Amino acid sequence: DTAVSQTPKYLVTQMGNDKSIKCEQNLGHDTMYWYKQDSKKFLKIMFSYNNKELIINETVPNRFSPKSPDKAHLNLHINSLELGDSAVYFCASSQDLATTSGANVLTFGAGSRLTVL
Amino acid sequence: KQEVTQIPAALSVPEGENLVLNCSFTDSAIYNLQWFRQDPGKGLTSLLLIQSSQREQTSGRLNASLDKSSGRSTLYIAASQPGDSATYLCANDDYNNNDMRFGAGTRLTVKP
Numbered sequence: 001d002t003a004v005s006q007t008p009k010y011l012v013t014q015m016g017n018d019k020s021i022k023c024e025q026n027l028g029h030d031t032m033y034w035y036k037q038d039s040k041k042f043l044k045i046m047f048s049y050n051n052k053e054l055i056i057n058e059t060v061p062n063r064f065s066p067k068s069p070d071k072a073h074l075n076l077h078i079n080s081l082e083l084g085d086s087a088v089y090f091c092a093s094s095q096d097l098a099t100t101s102g103a104n105v106l107t108f109g110a111g112s113r114l115t116v117l
Numbered sequence: 118k119q120e121v122t123q124i125p126a127a128l129s130v131p132e133g134e135n136l137v138l139n140c141s142f143t144d145s146a147i148y149n150l151q152w153f154r155q156d157p158g159k160g161l162t163s164l165l166l167i168q169s170s171q172r173e174q175t176s177g178r179l180n181a182s183l184d185k186s187s188g189r190s191t192l193y194i195a196a197s198q199p200g201d202s203a204t205y206l207c208a209n210d211d212y213n214n215n216d217m218r219f220g221a222g223t224r225l226t227v228k229p
Contacts, residue, residue, distance in 0.1 A: 004160075035219075043206065043219040090160060105151065106208075106217060108160040 003027050006091050006109035013081060014117055020077045021112045023091030029107070031055070032074035034066060035090040037111070043090065049074050050096070078114075086116045119144045123207060123220035130197055131228050138192040138223045140207035145185045148210040152181050152192050155204045155222065164205075165192070197227045 004025045013019055025032060033056075034046040047066045048056040054066070063079045078085060091109040120143045130136055140150070149168045153161040165174045165181040167190070173182040180193040190207055208219040 033217075042221045043208075045217065092161075105163050105166055106161075107163070108153075110160040 003107050004091055004093055004109040006089075006112045008112060009110065010113050010115075012115045012117065015081055015083060017081050018077070018079045019081060019114070020075055021089055021091075021114070022073070022075045023109060024073050025091075025093040025107070026072065027093055027095075027107060029093040030071055030096050031094045032068065032071070033092045033094075033106070034074065034076050035092060037088045037090060039087070046089075047074075047076075081114075081116045083116050086114055088113045119147075119209065119218045121207060121209060121218045121220040123205075123223050125223060126221065127224040127226075129226040129228065132197060132199060134197050134227075135193070135195050136197055136225070138194070138205050138207075138225070140190040140192070140220055142188045142190075142209055142218070145188055147185065150181075150183050150190050150207060150209045151217075152179075152190075153206045153208065155206060157203075161206065194225075197225075199227045199229050201225060201227050 006023050031050045033048045035043045036046055037043050045058055046060050049068045051071050052068045065077045068074045088111045090111050092106045094106050122141045124139045147169055149166055151166045152164045154164050155161045165176055167174045167181055167183040178195040183190045202225055204222040204224045206219050206222040208217045210217055
């Protein structure tokens with residue numbers, strides 16, 4: 001059974017469109033994250049949620065809107081897609097927040113490759 | 118703000134060699150440091166986690182060390198195999214910022 005699953009795995013779309021990437025974890029974790037991996041393979045955090053509450057919101061355009069209907073799901077919706085949004089987006093989860101645990105192992109999904117044409 | 122740097126960016130070695138990957142970070146206020154492996158087109162797999170009170174962790178042919186005072190961690194891979202070819206990333210669990218900060222990774226190629 002997949003622990004952290006993301007859909008779709010690949011997404012090709014035109015500039016200006018609105019798209020969503022879904023993430024689900026079946027590990028019973030309280031915290032979920034979205035990371036963006038750019039063309040240089042550098043991973044940057046975008047958002048984190050703990051028990052459906054937004055904890056981290058890095059400097060990300062407000063075209064990106066995360067939604068957590070429950071603590072097992074964290075979806076990423078992107079409006080008015082731009083060429084620079086092309087990247088691999090990784091969802092991850094951990095038992096709890098960094099501030100509450102010294103053994104905060106992250107489990108990652110396989111990634112969703114977004115290509116904006 | 119925490120910055121994580123990995124050197125070298127890429128490394129190519131013949132099979133059987135022992136090798137060391139380096140990771141440095143600017144803020145020693147961390148809970149732990151993790152090493153991950155990323156295979157092309159796939160997600161990240163956690164290899165080793167070293168808590169801030171620990172000095173090293175071992176798993177099979179892998180050994181990771183942590184020196185918080187100097188802001189350094191190393192990943193030692195013994196008797197490398199072609200199957201070890203992947204990108205290795207380090208990340209620390211930074212309690213000042215309540216998130217994980219990643220290095221850019223070291224792309225390892227082990228040639229048969």
